[in-house]
Each structure stands twice: as C-alpha cells, then as structure tokens.
Amino acid sequence: xxxxxxxxxxxxxxxxxxxxxxxxxxxxxxxxxxxxxxxxxxxxxxxxxxxxxxxxxxxxxxxxxxxxxxxxxxxxxxxxxxxxxxxxxxxxxxxxxx
Amino acid sequence: xxxxxxxxxxxxxxxxxxxxxxxxxxxxxxxxxxxxxxxxxxxxxxxxxxxxxxxxxxxxxxxxxxxxxxxxxxxxxxxxxxxxxxxxxxxxxxxxxxxxxxxxxxxxxxxxxxxxxxxxxxxxxxxxxxxxxxxxxxxxxxxxxxxxxxxxxxxxxxxxxxxxxxxxxxxxxxxxxxxxxxxxxxxxxxxxxxxxxxxxxxxxxxxxxxxxxxxxxxxxxxxxxxxxxxxxxxxxxxxxxxxxxxxxxxxxxxxxxxxxxxxxxxxxxxxxxxxxxxxxxxxxxxxxxxxxxxxxxxxxxxxxxxxxxxxxxxxxxxxxxxxxxxxxxxxxxxxxxxxxxxxxxxxxxxxxxxxxxxxxxxxxxxxxxxxxxxxxxxxxxxxx
Amino acid sequence: xxxxxxxxxxxxxxxxxxxxxxxxxxxxxxxxxxxxxxxxxxxxxxxxxxxxxxxxxxxxxxxxxxxxxxxxxxxxxxxxxxxxxxxxxxxxxxxxxxxxxxxxxxxxxxxxxxxxxxxxxxxxxxxxxxxxxxxxxxxxxxxxxxxxxxxxxxxxxxxxxxxxxxxxxxxxxxxxxxxxxxxxxx
Numbered sequence: 001x002x003x004x005x006x007x008x009x010x011x012x013x014x015x016x017x018x019x020x021x022x023x024x025x026x027x028x029x030x031x032x033x034x035x036x037x038x039x040x041x042x043x044x045x046x047x048x049x050x051x052x053x054x055x056x057x058x059x060x061x062x063x064x065x066x067x068x069x070x071x072x073x074x075x076x077x078x079x080x081x082x083x084x085x086x087x088x089x090x091x092x093x094x095x096x097x098x
Numbered sequence: 099x100x101x102x103x104x105x106x107x108x109x110x111x112x113x114x115x116x117x118x119x120x121x122x123x124x125x126x127x128x129x130x131x132x133x134x135x136x137x138x139x140x141x142x143x144x145x146x147x148x149x150x151x152x153x154x155x156x157x158x159x160x161x162x163x164x165x166x167x168x169x170x171x172x173x174x175x176x177x178x179x180x181x182x183x184x185x186x187x188x189x190x191x192x193x194x195x196x197x198x199x200x201x202x203x204x205x206x207x208x209x210x211x212x213x214x215x216x217x218x219x220x221x222x223x224x225x226x227x228x229x230x231x232x233x234x235x236x237x238x239x240x241x242x243x244x245x246x247x248x249x250x251x252x253x254x255x256x257x258x259x260x261x262x263x264x265x266x267x268x269x270x271x272x273x274x275x276x277x278x279x280x281x282x283x284x285x286x287x288x289x290x291x292x293x294x295x296x297x298x299x300x301x302x303x304x305x306x307x308x309x310x311x312x313x314x315x316x317x318x319x320x321x322x323x324x325x326x327x328x329x330x331x332x333x334x335x336x337x338x339x340x341x342x343x344x345x346x347x348x349x350x351x352x353x354x355x356x357x358x359x360x361x362x363x364x365x366x367x368x369x370x371x372x373x374x375x376x377x378x379x380x381x382x383x384x385x386x387x388x389x390x391x392x393x394x395x396x397x398x399x400x401x402x403x404x405x406x407x408x409x410x411x412x413x414x415x416x417x418x419x420x421x422x423x424x425x426x427x428x429x430x431x432x433x434x435x436x437x438x439x440x441x442x443x444x445x446x447x448x449x450x451x452x453x454x455x456x457x458x459x460x461x462x463x464x465x466x467x468x469x470x471x472x473x474x475x476x477x478x479x480x481x482x
Numbered sequence: 483x484x485x486x487x488x489x490x491x492x493x494x495x496x497x498x499x500x501x502x503x504x505x506x507x508x509x510x511x512x513x514x515x516x517x518x519x520x521x522x523x524x525x526x527x528x529x530x531x532x533x534x535x536x537x538x539x540x541x542x543x544x545x546x547x548x549x550x551x552x553x554x555x556x557x558x559x560x561x562x563x564x565x566x567x568x569x570x571x572x573x574x575x576x577x578x579x580x581x582x583x584x585x586x587x588x589x590x591x592x593x594x595x596x597x598x599x600x601x602x603x604x605x606x607x608x609x610x611x612x613x614x615x616x617x618x619x620x621x622x623x624x625x626x627x628x629x630x631x632x633x634x635x636x637x638x639x640x641x642x643x644x645x646x647x648x649x650x651x652x653x654x655x656x657x658x659x660x661x662x663x664x665x666x667x668x
Binding site: 100102104128209211213234264265266268269270271272363365368369371372453454455456 | 497500501504505508513514515516517518540541542543544545547552
C-alpha cells in the first residue's frame with residue numbers, strides 16, 4: 001500500500017492499539033486505486049445544486065471557488081453514484097487512461 | 099448497613115452503588131427481578147443511568163457495546179438461553195476490549211425446558227474472552243459486582259459473575275450494603291480508551307484486519323487475561339482493606355493440615371463446609387477449596403492448594419459432553435506440569451438444579467478419602 | 483438451626499411471608515435464609531417456601547426436607563399436599579382453619595410426633611379488610627402464628643417488618659400478625 005501522510009507504521013505488537021482500530025485515520029486507505037472510471041463534470045450544464053456532494057458515499061466531493069464540484073481522485077472509487085443522481089446528467093464517468 | 103435481600107436484588111444494588119451509567123437488559127427467569135429492580139431504580143432517580151429496553155439479549159449486549167465504547171459504564175444481566183443468544187456479541191465485547199459487566203444466573207440449558215441451576219450456560223462460554231467469577235453467597239455477589247467493574251476497566255476486558263439459579267437468585271439473606279462514599283472512593287468514574295466523539299478524531303473500530311496483525315491482537319487479549327489475574331489479587335487486597343471482606347480466586351476451607359482437598363464452585367462450595375466440619379469431627383483431615391475464578395484460570399493457586407495432598411476431588415455442576423466436568427479438566431491441566439500428581443476424583447453433581455445436600459457433599463468427600471479414582475466421571479446423586 | 487416450611491398457594495404470598503419472617507428474625511440478631519421452592523406454578527397451585535434460622539452463619543444452600551416447623555396457609559392444601567412430610571420429631575404443625583386441634587386431628591388422621599396448632603387467620607384477615615372471604619390475604623396473619631409457635635421472632639420486630647413490606651394497608655397487616663400471635667397459646 002502506498003504510504004501517504006496518514007500512514008502510521010506498526011513494527012511490533014507493542015505499537016498495536018488495545019483494540020483493533022484504524023491508526024490515526026481512514027484517510028490512510030487511498031481507495032482511488034480501486035477505480036476503473038472517474039467522474040468529469042460538464043460545468044456548462046452544472047447548476048451547482050450539490051446533489052453529487054450529498055450522495056457521494058466516500059465524501060470525495062468538495063466545491064471549488066465558484067461552487068462547482070471537485071472530486072478527490074485519491075479516494076474516489078468510481079462508483080458512479082454522483083453521475084446517476086445528477087439531475088442534469090452532467091457528470092460523465094470516463095474510463096481510466098482515456 | 100445490613101439488609102435482607104435476594105441474590106437478584108444484590109445484583110441490582112451492586113449495579114446501583116457501582117454507578118452503572120447504561121443498563122440494557124432483556125428479562126428471563128430467574129434473572130427478571132434484577133431488571134425489574136434496576137428499572138425501578140432508574141425511574142425513581144436512585145440510579146442515574148439510561149435504561150435501554152431491548153428486544154433480545156443479543157441487542158442488550160449490542161447496546162452495552164455501544165455504550166461502553168462511547169465511555170459509559172455498562173451493565174446487563176441474563177441467564178441460560180439468553181446468554182446463549184448473546185454469544186456473538188460476547189465475543190465482540192471482549193475483542194473490542196470493552197469492560198462491560200454482566201450478571202448471569204446459572205440456569206440449565208434446554209431442551210427440555212428448565213429454569214433450575216447448573217453451570218453449562220457459562221462454562222460453554224469458556225472461550226469468549228470474558229473474566230468469569232462464580233459466587234457462593236449473596237454478599238459475594240454484591241461485592242463482586244463492585245470489584246468486577248474495577249478489574250474489567252483496568253484490563254479492558256468484560257467480566258461476568260454468576261449466581262446459582264434459586265439457590266442464590268431467589269434466596270434472601272442478610273447482606274452488608276457497601277457504603278456509597280467508600281465505593282466511590284474505591285471505584286472512580288470509567289474512562290474509556292475508545293472514543294466515539296468525532297471531534298477527537300475519526301478512527302474506525304474493529305474494521306477488517308488481515309493475518310498481518312490479528313494474531314498479535316489475540317496475544318494482547320491473552321496478556322490482558324494474565325494481567326487480570328494479578329489485578330484481581332491486588333484489587334481484592336484493597337477491597338479487604340476498605341470493606342473488610344476478601345475473595346481469593348481459590349479459597350481454602352480447613353485446608354491447612356488437610357491430606358485431602360475437594361475443589362468446588364458456586365453454592366456447593368458453601369454447603370460442603372458443613373460436610374467438611376462433619377468429616378473433621380470424624381477425624382478425617384479434609385478441606386475444601388472454592389474455585390471462584392474460572393477465567394483467567396488461577397493455575398498458580400490451584401497448584402499451591404494441591405501440593406502435598408494425598409488425594410484430590412473436583413465437584414462440577416456442569417459437563418463438557420464427551421469429556422468430563424470443566425473444572426476437573428482445568429485443574430488436572432494446571433497440575434500436569436508439576437512434579438507430583440495426587441490422584442484426583444471427578445464428580446458431576448446437581449445438574450438441572452438437582453439438590454446437593456450436606457449428605458451428598460459428605461458422600462463425595464468420603465469417596466475422595468477412601469477410594470482411588472477409577473473413572474473420569476463419578477455421577478453424584480443421579481438415578482443410575 | 484431452625485428450619486420452617488410454609489405451605490401456600492401461588493399468589494398467596496408464602497414466599498414474601500418467608501422473606502418478611504427472615505427479616506424480623508435477622509433484626510432480632512439471627513442468621514437467616516429464606517427461599518421459595520420454585521416451580522412453574524400458577525395462581526392457586528400449591529407452593530412451598532422456607533426459612534432457615536441460626537445463631538451462627540448459615541452455609542447450607544439446599545432444600546429443606548426435615549423442617550422443625552410447618553405453617554399451612556390454608557387447610558384445603560392438606561387435601562392434595564402432604565403438609566406433614568418430614569416434620570422433625572417434636573416439631574410443630576400450624577394450620578389456618580376454623581377447626582379445633584382435636585377436630586382436625588380426627589378428620590385428617592394426624593398422629594405424628596409433632597404438636598398441632600390451629601388459628602382462624604382467614605377470619606382475622608377478612609375482619610381487618612385484608613382481601614375477601616373468597617380470596618383472603620392470610621400470609622401476614624400467619625406470620626404472627628409462626629412467631630408464637632416457633633418462638634424464633636419478636637412480635638414487635640415482625641410487625642415492623644410486615645408494615646414495611648406490605649404493598650398496602652401496612653397497619654392492618656401488622657395488626658393481623660399481632661392478632662394471630664395473641665390467639666394462639668403454646
């Protein structure tokens with residue numbers, strides 16, 4: 001696994017917490033690597049309604065300075081829920097590498 | 099202050115003076131009075147706790163797990179089939195290292211449907227990772243309630259205590275109600291290691307762990323159990339200093355000069371003392387040893403108690419089908435590594451609430467003193 | 483050690499009576515134990531409950547088979563239950579009935595080595611407004627009889643315990659105990 005800034009190294013039993021838990025934060029788990037397709041928003045059609053932000057199961061949607069959605073691709077799994085829920089159908093799921 | 103109370107109400111008062119903050123329980127005979135009293139205490143404001151009504155024992159333990167993880171002192175009580183239904187959550191509580199305390203009335207498992215006592219409900223929960231205390235009197239019940247929270251919270255493992263169905267649960271005796279101020283001094287507020295407050299971070303608890311670290315987490319549980327043994331001794335010392343009563347994991351009765359010792363747990367440990375006295379009057383050098391702690395198993399004290407004896411006996415009010423009595427197995431296991439192995443009798447008595455009288459206890463003592471063991475199970479008081 | 487067995491019917495309060503009696507004896511300085519013989523009995527079914535009293539701590543935790551004293555909350559119980567079973571030689575049998583000792587001895591052929599006492603606890607209870615003729619509350623009244631016959635509890639302490647545990651009419655319940663206590667001569 002890629003070691004991002006959230007990574008806490010465990011070398012031995014002494015470093016383990018009492019109970020199994022994520023060390024520090026779930027942000028260590030970069031689920032972007034699971035993705036086949038990624039979301040791209042058509043800003044001309046987007047009404048900035050925020051429904052994609054609301055529905056994203058991985059909380060990867062934030063707003064840019066003008067209020068348009070931005071997707072954090074380190075964690076976006078490419079599930080397409082945002083594209084499905086978008087009332088203007090202005091989010092396209094594009095195949096990785098294209 | 100001394101008061102005449104049933105064993106069940108001793109549990110309720112124990113939870114009250116230990117200041118349980120969340121009580122989640124589902125009623126079952128013979129535990130119902132515990133829950134009734136606790137709900138009254140909550141309603142009357144005598145106990146500042148949240149009483150959570152649930153639809154099953156599984157939910158009761160699930161509610162306690164949530165409560166304990168969020169930092170509340172959590173308590174529940176159950177019996178027999180209820181404990182069995184709770185099983186999955188019992189494992190969850192210990193693996194999550196949550197110091198929940200539970201009172202279980204030892205009631206036989208059905209079918210056939212039964213409400214009378216034996217220990218198979220808790221013995222069959224042997225490997226759930228819970229600290230297990232077996233009580234002999236109402237006083238021991240109320241005192242163990244207080245100690246159990248303190249021990250569990252230090253080692254971060256859940257603990258349960260057991261009471262024999264009817265022989266303790268519905269039996270009234272005079273018992274000393276520990277002074278609240280003294281209990282508050284002994285048992286301070288529970289500080290959870292886990293914290294579900296999102297402002298203090300956002301870890302996920304108990305999520306997927308591969309073979310990379312699961313093994314070590316298990317070792318940590320075992321280490322906590324080993325540590326619990328020392329803490330139980332330490333806490334008992336302190337309890338004795340503050341409250342004047344002591345409960346060792348293995349407690350001898352007239353064993354100092356005994357050639358023969360009979361190990362026993364639960365209410366039979368009380369009854370057998372009258373039989374030991376009778377044997378002593380007949381000139382037999384015999385004593386009994388109550389095993390109060392089943393997990394962690396007090397191996398060192400068992401070895402010490404067995405040392406230099408001519409013959410031993412173990413009375414089990416339980417059976418591991420296809421093997422023998424559970425305490426019998428454990429005690430033999432503890433002695434195997436020792437250089438001397440006294441002969442040892444295994445008795446199974448009192449299943450399904452079959453009465454174990456002073457006479458039947460005396461008969462077991464007589465067999466230990468007069469005979470060599472021929473088989474692993476000696477059915478006592480059964481219609482063979 | 484003194485062992486007492488109460489015979490009653492489910493709902494009659496035999497179990498509570500034993501706890502109250504134990505409490506009174508405890509306040510008088512005794513070691514006590516009270517327990518019901520639990521079954522799955524329903525209202526009206528014959529039940530038993532027990533008290534153990536001693537000057538030293540009680541360690542026996544098993545049923546009572548040979549009581550020193552037996553208290554029968556309703557004579558009709560004797561139609562179906564052997565209330566005299568196991569009574570120790572020289573023990574006592576106290577029955578709630580409107581009959582005399584001689585009459586009940588003859589009618590029921592009671593010829594064991596125990597002393598019989600009778601008291602009309604039903605009449606006392608009903609007169610005090612405890613229940614009705616068809617379902618009188620006699621458990622507290624019979625406690626007074628138990629105290630008199632067995633001599634193991636102080637009547638004042640017993641009345642105090644009865645009053646503290648009665649769910650309603652505490653004084654009347656205590657009075658019932660006192661009246662049966664006074665109605666019996668030993």
